[in-house]
Each structure stands twice: as C-alpha cells, then as structure tokens.
Amino acid sequence: MARGTIPGSTGSVHPLRLLGDSVLRGRSEHVTEFDESLEALVESMFASMYAADGVGLAANQVGVAKRVFVYDCPDDEDRRHLGHIVNPRLVETAGVMVTGEEGCLSVPGVRARTPRYDIAVVEGFDSRGEPVRVTGTGFFARCLQHECGHLEGGLFLDHLSGLTRIRAERAVRRAPWYTA
Secondary structure, rough: OOOOOOOOOOOOOHHHHHHHHHHHHOOOEEEOOOOHHHHHHHHHHHHHHHHHOEEEEEEEHHHEEEEEEEEEOOOOOOOOEEEEEEEEEEEEEEEEEEEEEEEEEOOOOOOOEEEEEEEEEEEEEEEOOOOOEEEEEEHHHHHHHHHHHHOOOOHHHHHOOOOHHHHHHHHHHOOOOOOO
C-alpha cells in the first residue's frame, strides 16, 4: 500500500464470494511475490471491505486464494486498528474464551454468538515484504481470528455448536442469496 494514501482510495470494488463458493472452503496459497500486483490487491480489498461496510476481509472473499487480509477494526476500547497482513500466522491465542456476536461478509445477514479468545497475536508481512506482528484484544482479537480462519478455508459457522449452529444454518437456508 502506497504511503500517504487512504486505504482503498485507489482500489476497485470486487463482488464478494458467498457461502457455497468453493474458494471460501479451500486453504489459501502463500504469497511469494511482493510486488505492485500485491499492493493493488490490498487496495482493492480495502475498497471492497469498505463498500460492504465490513471490519475485515480475506482475499478469498473476493475470489483470490492468496494468504492476505485487510482490517479496519476497533477493539473493545474503541481504538481503531487499520492494516493488512500477508501470509499471516495466528501465533497465539490467550485470555478467556468469550462468546460474542459475529457475522461475515460472505454469509450476509446471518449473525451468531461465536466463541473466540479475547487475545490474539498474528505475525506475517506487509505488502512490501516487511515483517509485522499485530496483537489484538477484544473485538479486534475476534477479527484477527476470523480472518485467519478464512485463509484456512473456515467460516465463523464452523465454531458454532448445538442450538446456535442449528439456528445459524436455518438462517443461511432462508437467506435470499443462498442456493442449495
């Protein structure tokens, strides 16, 4: 991402992939080239995330099976966290398991109380290949775990159980965008 630019300001908005699209369930590939095309992808991911009113977006959600995600997410103390991570690795989860409201841009309109740790640490690189380490607490920790999960082919629905899972699956089947 070019220094001094507003994230997403030079990117193109791409349609989001929805539950049922195979790219969401496959493990994303590691990025090996840190070049202008990667920076353009990051910019377009920011633009797409903002257009969908999201707080995080993984590359496979716009149909690109690469290990990249962007975020513009508050924590529980309303501090804003803005950035992107290439080849992220969730290296630590800690604290207590908190069950909180969660949704997903690839499962629009469906929300469920989802268990996540309240501390998460992710390591990876920026779009220029410089190492980054991000620590999140509260809602931001939830976002980091959610986006890392996408790159492994997971969705927040996978963390649900019992009646919560049944209700979420029923909501998916009733959603106007869902095709069996």
